[in-house]
Amino acid sequence: xxxxxxxxxxxxxxxxxxxxxxxxxxxxxxxxxxxxxxxxxxxxxxxxxxxxxxxxxxxxxxxxxxxxxxxxxxxxxxxxxxxxxxxxxxxxxxxxxxxxxxxxxxxxxxxxxxxxxxxxxxxxxxxxxxxxxxxxxxxxxxxxxxxxxxxxxxxxxxxxxxxxxxxxxxxxxxxxxxxxxxxxxxxxxxxxxxxxxxxxxxxxxxxxxxxxxxxxxxxxxxxxxxxxxxxxxxxxxxxxxxxxxxxxxxxxxxx
Numbered sequence: 001x002x003x004x005x006x007x008x009x010x011x012x013x014x015x016x017x018x019x020x021x022x023x024x025x026x027x028x029x030x031x032x033x034x035x036x037x038x039x040x041x042x043x044x045x046x047x048x049x050x051x052x053x054x055x056x057x058x059x060x061x062x063x064x065x066x067x068x069x070x071x072x073x074x075x076x077x078x079x080x081x082x083x084x085x086x087x088x089x090x091x092x093x094x095x096x097x098x099x100x101x102x103x104x105x106x107x108x109x110x111x112x113x114x115x116x117x118x119x120x121x122x123x124x125x126x127x128x129x130x131x132x133x134x135x136x137x138x139x140x141x142x143x144x145x146x147x148x149x150x151x152x153x154x155x156x157x158x159x160x161x162x163x164x165x166x167x168x169x170x171x172x173x174x175x176x177x178x179x180x181x182x183x184x185x186x187x188x189x190x191x192x193x194x195x196x197x198x199x200x201x202x203x204x205x206x207x208x209x210x211x212x213x214x215x216x217x218x219x220x221x222x223x224x225x226x227x228x229x230x231x232x233x234x235x236x237x238x239x240x241x242x243x244x245x246x247x248x249x250x251x252x253x254x255x
Contacts, residue, residue, distance in 0.1 A: 023055070023205065024052050024053060024054045024055070024064075024197060024204055024205050025053040025205060026050060026051075026052060026053075026195050026197055026205045026206065027051045027052075027053060027207070028049070028050035028193065028195045028207045028208075028209050029050055029209065030046060030047065030048050030049075030193055031047035031048075031049075032044070032046060032211065033209075033210075033211055033212065034212045034213075034214070035182065035211065035212070035213045035214075036214060036215070037213065037214065037215045038215075041184055042184050043181065043182055043184045043186075044181075044182040045179055045180075045182070046070070046179065046181075046182050046211070047177065047178075048107075048177070048180060048193055048195070048209075049175070049176065049177040050175075050176060050195060051174055051176075052066075052173070052175075052176070052205075062199060062200075063173060063199075064173070064197055065110055065115045065198045065199065066176045066178075066195065066196070066197060066198075067106065067107070067108040067109075067126055067168070068168060068178045068193065068194070068196075069104070069106045069124075069126065070103070070104070070105045070180050070192070070194075070211075071101045071103065071191060071194070072101055072102035072103030072104070072160075072186070072187055072191050072213075073101075073102050073187065073190060074100060074101055075099075075100060075101075075102050075187075076096065076098060076100075077097045077100045077133075077151065079094060079095050079096075079097070079150055079151050080093075080094040081093045081147070081150070093143070095135055095137065095139060095143070096135070096136045096137070097133045097134055097135050097136065097151070098134040099132075099133065099134045100133045100134075100151065101131070102160070102187040103187060104131065104155075104162070105161070105163075105180045106126065106127060106128075106162070106164065107164040107165075107167035107179075108164070108165050108166070108168055109166065109168040109169075110165065111165040111166070112126050113127070115198050115201070116203075117201055118130075120201065124196065126196070128152050128156070128161055128163055131148075131152070133151070135147070135148075158185060159183035160185070160186070164178075167179065182213070186213060187213075188213050188214050188215055189212075190210055190211070190212055190213075191210070191211040191213060192208055192209070192210055192211070193208065193209045193211060194206065194207070194208050195207050195208075195209075
């Protein structure tokens with residue numbers, strides 16, 4: 001339901017703003033439209049910037065806020081909970097999510113809870129506490145909440161989920177910029193950078209830019225081989241392991 005509300009809000013907003021005749025327009029861009037991952041990749045610093053165009057080139061009557069959300073491709077995730085039984089850690093309960101962003105970073109000019117209310121945050125998924133993760137099953141609300149907190153905490157510690165309140169700088173009410181750290185363990189795929197212009201708790205304008213993160217060189221070849229020729233890739237990997245093991249054993253015997 002929340003996703004349908006969000007889609008309807010984003011589709012209707014331009015129509016409502018066009019009727020008003022005085023709607024601002026966002027012109028966003030990114031320092032890199034493509035990020036290539038090679039063997040020495042240690043992360044990247046993504047700069048998101050742009051301008052707010054007001055009608056008739058008038059300056060804003062009241063200050064507005066900017067929120068930038070960068071999302072990675074959605075993926076299915078299974079979370080498992082560990083329990084200690086007889087001195088050993090074993091798998092206990094688990095929960096699967098149909099759709100969870102592989103990467104999520106939000107930067108804002110102020111804390112998001114001071115910019116919009118809880119309902120608007122849920123519609124636009126503004127903040128880690130507003131993510132719609134689509135769990136599979138009908139577990140009780142407290143169990144779902146526990147697993148969601150575990151997933152968010154795990155990915156936050158890995159640098160894959162980030163919140164940066166106050167990281168968006170707005171100059172003269174027109175130009176804005178924000179930096180998002182892309183970690184070394186970032187997944188590959190097509191990312192989206194959504195920018196929202198918000199004033200008095202209302203989304204006045206929104207714009208999206210796409211960013212491709214992909215492997216390059218030998219890493220790209222290996223990833224493509226594993227994905228497109230899984231059986232052959234597995235056989236070659238086993239054969240190489242056996243060959244390296246035999247070679248290491250032969251060298252050791254000679255020494």
